[in-house]
Amino acid sequence: MTVVTTTCPMDCPDTCALDVHVDEGRVTAIRGSRGDHPTTDGFICSKVGSFAKRVYHESRVLHPLRRKGAKGSGEFERITWDEAISEITTRFQAIIAGHGAEAILPYAYGGSNGFVSDGLLDDYFFARLGASQIEKTLCAAPTGAIATAMYGKMPGVAPEDYVHAKMIVVWGANPKASQIHLIPYLQEARRRGAFVVTIDPRQALASKEVDLHLSILPGTDVVVALAIIGELARLGAIDHAFLGAHATGARALLDEAAAWPVERAASVAGVDAGAIREIARRWAEASPAVMRCGWGLERNTNGAQAVAAVLAIPAVSGKFGLRGGGYTLSNSGAAKLDVEPFFAGLKWTARTLNMSKLGTLLTEPLSPPIKALFVYNCNPVATVPDQNSVVRGLMRDDLFTVVHDQVMTDSATYADIVLPATTFLEAWDVKRGYGSFVVGGVKPAIAPVGESMPNDRLFARLGQAMGFDDPQFRTTSEECVRYVASHLDMGNGRKPDVDALLAGSFTRYDFPGAAPVQFETAFPRTPERKVDLRPSILGDDPWSFVAISDPRFPLSLITPASSRMISSSMGEYNFDELFVELNPGDAARRGIGDGAAVRVFNTLGEVRVRARITDRIRPGVVSMNKGAWMKSAGNGRTAAALCPQNVEPVSGGACYNDARVEVEKTS
Ligand code: SF4
Incomplete structure (x- = not known):
């Protein structure tokens, strides 16, 4: 038995250091490293702890496949890699000749990938080719746009520094599902006297784990944040000295906040005004205090405004300059890869299409139309809004669809060609943490299972098969790792240690110090090196609030992350049944008991599941986990079927939480 060191590249802020136990070429266990990784500390989530199930699962794609039944039937025949590559290149060449290269659409998200498998050779x-470009908007578009505009993606408070905070606000995030290493730090901070607040329509942490939970209506975060700022002003807790030295746009923000007295915001958000006041008062008194801004608040029409108002709270109150004080969003901006030398002057100038509108792109007139869809690092049927229109698009006879994936996903069943992909245990990569301050090497622990291929090898091979003689298509995976190591700036020109990456280990940052102190060792990366509290990307009415309602569908649907899947990954074995959660009052009014069969519906579709009654979800809101596979619901449709193709106006981000639904009992 050998133990292989590697890094978890899954879409999770923690970026754990892993020990992979391998016996006779098979993965037998995956454990958290006990080494000096800043957050792993010898434990990992059960999702990755059981990831060997995915590696050897019966639905693993082991060979290239060609469709032989109807689209969506799941009937395929085995073909060779040579046949698959030949068919893809032949079809691509015909499409380019007939419609132009923009008729080919690559479709990838890549949250669970690193620099080698996402954004380099692909x-x-x-x-x-000159194919259409995809705008990656399913997650983090509003937060990314606002964090860039306000702070230039300044590195945030490290998870391990939360123990120093005297107040922690977790806004729109569920660390139990998607950042488990934050939990021990929250517990330790509380043991040391910190006041912990969660703000979310659904209470994810247990009551005994938090001091105050504010259960707001989806989409109302912006007005609650403005009311907190207004209350801070009323308390005399605005740090004018800090604002004068380090911020622009404060006057406009404070004026807007004054228009949202606590009572007005509380009435819109459906919460107790006293609770908003208590949060503001405690925030004013606490030092250090930290805001953990998650991604739940961005998934609606008001998402960018909400993130802008929430990220302004630490600035107006001057909560920076101390370990454990400030804010955390994504820390991905701490390191930046320069891809220009790799592209060597090649410009990708083709049109850009928003991935959140895939259903429309595939089913409504477009010039040129999409004639080929190449899906990789993504499972759009399970994850993209308006699932029914996505499926209608994938059923088009004239659409040539290729899916490169590890397992036979719902999306793969609609493909013409399915290609076997390696898991992270079988390929090289480099992962930049977006919570933990590490850059880690992803090193293969076992040989590729079946005939699976990493996507950097796939795109190198496709490039050569298309007749391109660019040297990029002859680079090896190890050369890609070396390229990333030498072109990744971890601040002040520092690079990750290439030997550590190739050994599956990690490099820590040095701000100086392994974790930043905002406005002490890490500063805004905006042109003026100041926080911009009124970012121009918000337009003329920067903190506008739009109420989303539909009298026919009185319930708001939220679709949070599950502790059993990462987006849709592992849904093939780890998420057998999808439920809808309802508040007891909403359930009683509809005659729905716990476990009852129900249909959740709106004009876009319906989902047939069983009900779970819980007071963790606030009245007027229902919840279904995101990323569920079609087999997990009675009618083969999941929460994505109820989410509109609305996009957030500032960034184009998906507005899953704009979904309004009704629920009724079925027999
Ligand atoms: S998914 Fe997150 S918690 Fe789980 S092993 Fe990976 S980085 Fe660690």
Whole structure:
């Protein structure tokens, strides 16, 4: 038995250091490293702890496949890699001749990938083709746009520094599902006297784990944040000295906040005004205090405004300059990869299409139309809004669809060609943490299972098969790792240690110090090196609030992360049944008991599941986990079927939480 050191690249802020136990070429266990990784500390989530199930699962795609039944039937025949590559390149060449290269659409998100498998050879290949570009908006578009505009993606408070905070606000995040290493730090901070607040329509942490939970209506975060700022002003807790030295736009923000007295905001958000006042008072008194801004608040029409108002709270109150004080969003901006040398002058100038509107892109007139869809690092049927229109699009006879994936996903069943992909245990990569301050090497622990291929090898091979003689298509995976190591800036020109990456280990940052102190060792990366509290990307009415309602569908649907899947990954074995959660009052009014069969519906579709009655969800809101596979619901449709294709106006981000639904009992 050998133990292979590697890094978890899954879409999770923690970026754990892993010990992978391998016996006779098979993974037998995956454990958290006990080494000096800043957050792993010898434990990992059960999702990755049981990831060997995915590696050897019966639905693993082991060979290239060609569709032989109807689209969506799941009937395929085995073909060779040579046949698959030949068919793809032949079809691509015909489409380019008939419609132009923009008729080919690469479709990838890549949250669970690193620099080698997301944005290097794949982008180079599609840029070389001149294919359409995809705007990656399913997650983090509003938060990314606002964090960039306000702070230039300044590195945030490290998870391990939360123990120093005297107040912690977790806003729109569920660390139990998607950042478990934050939990011990929250507990330790509380043991040391910190006041912990969660703000979310659904109470994810147990009552005994938090001091105050504010259960707001979806989409109302912006007005609650403005009311907190207004209350801070009323308490005399605005740090004018800090604002004068380090911020722009404060006057406009404070004026807007004054228009949202606590009572007005509380009435819109459906919460107790006293609770908003208590949060503001305690925040004013606490030092250090930290705001953990998650991604739940961005998934609606008011998402960008909400993030802008929430991220302004630490600034107006001057909560920076101390370990454990400030804010955390994504820390991905701490390191930046320069891809220009790799692209060597190649510009990708083709049109850009928003991935959140895939259903429309595939089913409504477009010039040129999409004739080929190449899906990788993504499972759009399970994750993209308006599932029914996505499926209608994938059923088009004239659409040539290729899916490169590890298992036979719902999306793969609609493909013409399915290609076997390696898991992270079988391929090289480099992962930049977006919570933990590490850059980690992803090193293969076992040989590729079946005939699976990493996507950097796939795109190198496709490039050569298309007749391109660019040297990029002859680089090896190890050369890609070396490229990333030498072109990744971890601040002040510092690079990760290439030997550590190739050994599956990690490099820590140095701010100086392994974790930043905002406005002490890490500063805004905006042009003026100041926080911009009134970012121009918000337009003329920067903190506008739009109420989303539909009298026919009185319940708001939220679709949070599950502790059993990462987006849709592992849904093939780890998420057998999808439920809808209802508040007891909403359930009683509809005659719905716990476990009752129900249909959740709106004009876009319906989902047939069983009800779970819980007072963790506030009245007027229902919840279904995101990423569920079709087999987990009675009618083969999941929460994505009820989410509109609305996009957030500032960033184009998906507005899952704009979904309004009704629930009724079925027999
Ligand atoms: S998913 Fe997150 S918690 Fe789980 S092993 Fe990976 S980085 Fe760690």
